[in-house]
Amino acid sequence: MNHSPAPPPIGLAPDALPVLRERGQREVFCGLTSIVWLHRKIQDAFFLVVGSRTCAHLLQSAAGVMIFAEPRFATAIIEERDLAGLADANDELDRIVTRLLERRRDIRLLFLVGSCPSEVIKLDLGRAAARLSARFAPEVSVLHYSGSGIETTFTEGEDAALAALVPVLPREADDAAPSLMVVGALSEIVEDQLARLFAEIGIAPVHFMPARRAREMPPLGSKTRFILAQPFLAETARGLMARGAQPIAAPFPLGAEGTSLWLGAAAAAFGIAPAALSARLGASEARARAAMAPHRAILAGKHVFFFPDSQLEVPLARFLARELGMELIEVATPYLHRQHLAAELALLPPDVMLVEGQDVERQLDRCRAAKPDLVVCGLGLANPLEAEQLTTKWSIELLFTPIQGYDQAGDLAELFARPLRRRARLRI
Amino acid sequence: MQLTLWTYEGPPHIGAMRIATSLQNVHYVLHSPQGDTYADLLFTMIERREARPPITYTTFQARDLGADTAALFKNSVRDAYARFKPDLMVVGASCTAELIQDDPGGLAHALALPIPVVPLELPAYQKKENWGASESFYQIVRACARPAAAARPARPPASTEGRRPLCNILGPTALGFRHRDDLREIKALLGTLGIAIGVVAPLGAAPADLARLGEADFNVVLYPEIAHLTAQWLQRQFGQPATMTVPIGVGATRRFIAEVAALSGLAPDAPSVTAALAGSTLRLPWYSRSVDSTYLTDKRVFIFGDATHALAAARIARDELGLAVVGLGTYSREFARDFRAAAETYGVKPLITDDYLEVEREIAAAEPALVLGTQMERHIAKRLGIPCAVISAPIHVQDFPAHHAPYMGFEGANAIFDAWIQPLMMGLEEHLLTMFREDFEFHTAAPPSHLGRHVPQASPPAANTDPTRWVDEALRELAKIPFFVRGKARRNTEKFAAERGISPITLETLYDAKAHFSH
Numbered sequence: 001m002n003h004s005p006a007p008p009p010i011g012l013a014p015d016a017l018p019v020l021r022e023r024g025q026r027e028v029f030c031g032l033t034s035i036v037w038l039h040r041k042i043q044d045a046f047f048l049v050v051g052s053r054t055c056a057h058l059l060q061s062a063a064g065v066m067i068f069a070e071p072r073f074a075t076a077i078i079e080e081r082d083l084a085g086l087a088d089a090n091d092e093l094d095r096i097v098t099r100l101l102e103r104r105r106d107i108r109l110l111f112l113v114g115s116c117p118s119e120v121i122k123l124d125l126g127r128a129a130a131r132l133s134a135r136f137a138p139e140v141s142v143l144h145y146s147g148s149g150i151e152t153t154f155t156e157g158e159d160a161a162l163a164a165l166v167p168v169l170p171r172e173a174d175d176a177a178p179s180l181m182v183v184g185a186l187s188e189i190v191e192d193q194l195a196r197l198f199a200e201i202g203i204a205p206v207h208f209m210p211a212r213r214a215r216e217m218p219p220l221g222s223k224t225r226f227i228l229a230q231p232f233l234a235e236t237a238r239g240l241m242a243r244g245a246q247p248i249a250a251p252f253p254l255g256a257e258g259t260s261l262w263l264g265a266a267a268a269a270f271g272i273a274p275a276a277l278s279a280r281l282g283a284s285e286a287r288a289r290a291a292m293a294p295h296r297a298i299l300a301g302k303h304v305f306f307f308p309d310s311q312l313e314v315p316l317a318r319f320l321a322r323e324l325g326m327e328l329i330e331v332a333t334p335y336l337h338r339q340h341l342a343a344e345l346a347l348l349p350p351d352v353m354l355v356e357g358q359d360v361e362r363q364l365d366r367c368r369a370a371k372p373d374l375v376v377c378g379l380g381l382a383n384p385l386e387a388e389q390l391t392t393k394w395s396i397e398l399l400f401t402p403i404q405g406y407d408q409a410g411d412l413a414e415l416f417a418r419p420l421r422r423r424a425r426l427r428i
Numbered sequence: 429m430q431l432t433l434w435t436y437e438g439p440p441h442i443g444a445m446r447i448a449t450s451l452q453n454v455h456y457v458l459h460s461p462q463g464d465t466y467a468d469l470l471f472t473m474i475e476r477r478e479a480r481p482p483i484t485y486t487t488f489q490a491r492d493l494g495a496d497t498a499a500l501f502k503n504s505v506r507d508a509y510a511r512f513k514p515d516l517m518v519v520g521a522s523c524t525a526e527l528i529q530d531d532p533g534g535l536a537h538a539l540a541l542p543i544p545v546v547p548l549e550l551p552a553y554q555k556k557e558n559w560g561a562s563e564s565f566y567q568i569v570r571a572c573a574r575p576a577a578a579a580r581p582a583r584p585p586a587s588t589e590g591r592r593p594l595c596n597i598l599g600p601t602a603l604g605f606r607h608r609d610d611l612r613e614i615k616a617l618l619g620t621l622g623i624a625i626g627v628v629a630p631l632g633a634a635p636a637d638l639a640r641l642g643e644a645d646f647n648v649v650l651y652p653e654i655a656h657l658t659a660q661w662l663q664r665q666f667g668q669p670a671t672m673t674v675p676i677g678v679g680a681t682r683r684f685i686a687e688v689a690a691l692s693g694l695a696p697d698a699p700s701v702t703a704a705l706a707g708s709t710l711r712l713p714w715y716s717r718s719v720d721s722t723y724l725t726d727k728r729v730f731i732f733g734d735a736t737h738a739l740a741a742a743r744i745a746r747d748e749l750g751l752a753v754v755g756l757g758t759y760s761r762e763f764a765r766d767f768r769a770a771a772e773t774y775g776v777k778p779l780i781t782d783d784y785l786e787v788e789r790e791i792a793a794a795e796p797a798l799v800l801g802t803q804m805e806r807h808i809a810k811r812l813g814i815p816c817a818v819i820s821a822p823i824h825v826q827d828f829p830a831h832h833a834p835y836m837g838f839e840g841a842n843a844i845f846d847a848w849i850q851p852l853m854m855g856l857e858e859h860l861l862t863m864f865r866e867d868f869e870f871h872t873a874a875p876p877s878h879l880g881r882h883v884p885q886a887s888p889p890a891a892n893t894d895p896t897r898w899v900d901e902a903l904r905e906l907a908k909i910p911f912f913v914r915g916k917a918r919r920n921t922e923k924f925a926a927e928r929g930i931s932p933i934t935l936e937t938l939y940d941a942k943a944h945f946s947h
């Protein structure tokens with residue numbers, strides 16, 4: 001890691017960075033949306049949203065083009081008779097879950113997912129989950145969390161789902177050897193690459209959370225060290241710490257530098273000397289930089305503007321600014337978790353404009369006035385901005401594409417370079 | 429509660445959004461949580477609209493619930509008015525806001541904006557998207573439409589006044605299945621008939637246009653799901669009659685022309701009517717009579733969609749293509765009565781449901797050779813290895829093709845012929861498949877090449893399962909029958925055997941049954 005900067009002091013939140021806090025119309029998905037990737041990640045899990053027709057419609061619209069196989073999610077739609085008390089919501093839920101599990105005998109883990117309507121009418125999904133768990137044990141365990149839009153934004157749905165898993169992770173003996181838990185849904189290819197890198201630098205055992213199957217969730221104990229692979233997992237981290245696991249603070253594994261710092265933080269926690277580390281990782285890091293180089297040529301000096309969406313904005317901005325030479329006009333994020341982002345914030349240019357929350361109309365005004373070369377935004381805004389001659393990158397793709405680690409650094413850079421290449425290339 | 433894997437319709441406020449987005453100079457403030465903003469992508473990604481829909485969401489959060497969501501709503505309305513300066517504002521609640529009962533209409537009224545404000549009450553736990561669209565369109569029209577200067581009813585037919593007949597076109601909306609192209613087709617048809625078009629609504633109409641609705645002689649209702657209610661009101665209010673025929677298919681288009689001619693006071697043999705009926709580009713009738721189409725005769729077709737498109741499809745399938753309708757259903761509960769009556773003429777039990785799982789069961793049981801349905805049925809058909817064409821919303825990005833692709837009028841009929849027939853095997857191809865059924869590439873489970881790479885998962889197994897026993901030789905013969913008729917052959921043979929107490933089933937039984945069922 002000769003050519004990467006020294007890791008910043010970790011744990012010191014750079015409170016100096018000013019943040020614009022906005023409260024107006026938010027143009028973001030709710031936490032239910034995370035189901036679209038989580039249901040593919042945990043292969044024997046089913047997500048049953050208890051909500052309204054809106055929730056069902058959101059899921060199918062967000063998933064729309066991506067689903068080829070039958071989805072492992074569904075909605076129990078609350079109807080007038082449920083609200084009027086004509087039907088007992090718990091009986092209804094039991095009936096639906098029974099029908100569902102009869103149809104899908106491969107399911108081992110069922111999440112009851114709360115929504116705005118179920119929260120507002122105070123449907124107790126915790127009790128329902130306990131009751132159904134008892135009834136369907138040992139074949140199926142039933143957990144619950146809320147993905148409602150009044151409480152969660154987009155990726156926070158993943159946080160809530162993983163946080164619901166934490167209490168049921170198997171307990172590891174206190175005299176077990178220290179182990180590493182990597183937290184956050186990653187694509188299989190990324191997991192496999194990271195597992196190889198950990199093996200190479202001598203960290204073992206390494207577990208990924210969530211596991212691909214319900215029965216293979218990693219053990220947890222006081223000797224567990226965990227490192228977040230995604231920046232939006234605050235609740236999950238809290239739960240892991242409450243069960244005695246120790247956090248490893250780090251920037252996130254986006255880009256060559258991010259991946260080196262992330263692996264470096266893990267290695268340091270396991271007492272591996274930095275010199276030994278750079279000898280092992282130097283080649284991978286160099287390969288990542290080489291893969292990014294052609295995209296850097298396109299992106300360097302270009303101005304980028306982030307609308308708030310996935311909470312990946314701060315690590316992505318750091319990556320784009322430091323490794324690809326882009327200028328940050330505005331970096332907006334739905335929530336700024338200063339603690340989990342401390343290492344990232346320290347790496348941002350000191351004059352960066354950070355925005356927490358959203359007022360979409362005012363933000364659009366700023367965006368139009370700034371005329372950035374690239375706008376990172378959600379699906380609702382992308383085409384209208386393109387029609388106004390701005391170039392956009394839809395942020396949801398960053399959740400469905402493998403982007404973490406050395407061997408994805410080039411792909412990640414390419415995701416940002418492609419809209420610019422395309423615009424330059426079309427002659428119409 | 430209802431278990432839902434896929435929904436055929438969104439909630440009713442999505443219907444309201446479709447109306448607001450169709451109109452000009454109208455803004456909709458929806459009291460809703462942040463996640464409901466996903467609806468924007470329906471318009472910007474699926475329909476590829478170049479502008480954001482004219483919708484402001486209040487995006488209240490849990491912490492607002494304890495505080496003042498009503499104030500948040502009022503501020504949103506005030507800000508939206510100041511920013512967008514619409515001619516008319518629509519306000520309402522989504523499913524969650526309905527539960528917190530903030531009364532958007534009353535709150536907006538209290539602001540005393542200098543424009544009309546139409547409150548929409550769309551019960552989210554009872555009603556759905558099309559109902560919401562219909563109700564919203566009706567409420568907005570009621571707020572805008574003024575009587576014509578010349579009093580009506582008792583206005584003489586246009587032709588006797590020596591002026592061109594004038595009609596409105598009602599129903600086309602944003603995110604409507606082929607509405608863009610149907611509209612172009614119908615405008616051209618009305619042009620051929622010499623009929624002037626007053627207002628097209630809601631698509632492209634401003635409140636000022638809606639004010640002029642009363643001037644027309646009659647209304648053309650393209651999509652009853654959306655415009656029937658409004659047309660009824662206009663009839664009561666201004667004495668305007670409305671068309672009843674939806675011009676999908678050759679026969680329906682001809683009846684539509686006759687109906688419009690009558691409403692316009694045109695003689696049935698007037699030159700413009702004759703010209704319109706001639707349909708110089710109409711190809712469906714000849715294509716359907718041409719010999720290659722013989723193979724379509726009595727092919728089993730299962731139809732599911734909104735009421736209008738499903739009924740039109742059934743008529744075309746039976747009368748214009750010679751197919752056999754073996755299943756007919758709709759998710760439009762509002763039209764259940766008419767639908768039931770119509771289904772009787774096909775001798776099938778109408779399926780009226782919005783339960784995707786039920787539709788799936790019915791399709792599997794009917795073993796059709798072709799499914800005409802929505803994107804949902806496309807999923808089902810894919811799994812079952814049955815060809816499928818999409819005939820109705822819910823909408824998908826593929827339903828907004830770059831080229832002109834109407835469903836209505838004569839060009840629509842041509843497009844239907846292509847779209848439905850293309851997924852089926854061509855006539856000669858099917859004969860080859862039957863003759864050379866042991867060819868290693870297309871016997872047993874090989875799917876037709878043009879259906880893509882997927883392999884049907886549900887071709888009935890040729891395994892020897894009781895209670896009905898088959899001798900091995902007969903089973904092997906059964907396996908040679910192409911997969912898409914194998915299930916039917918098996919069932920028929922077993923029924924034949926059971927009725928005659930034959931067991932086990934031999935090669936002879938198989939062919940006796942075949943002979944029995946072929947007449």
Ligand code: SF4
Pocket residue numbers: 030031032051052054055056058114115116117147148149150461462463464523524
């Ligand atoms: S914001 Fe609430 S009501 Fe809307 S889709 Fe999400 S959970 Fe459902």
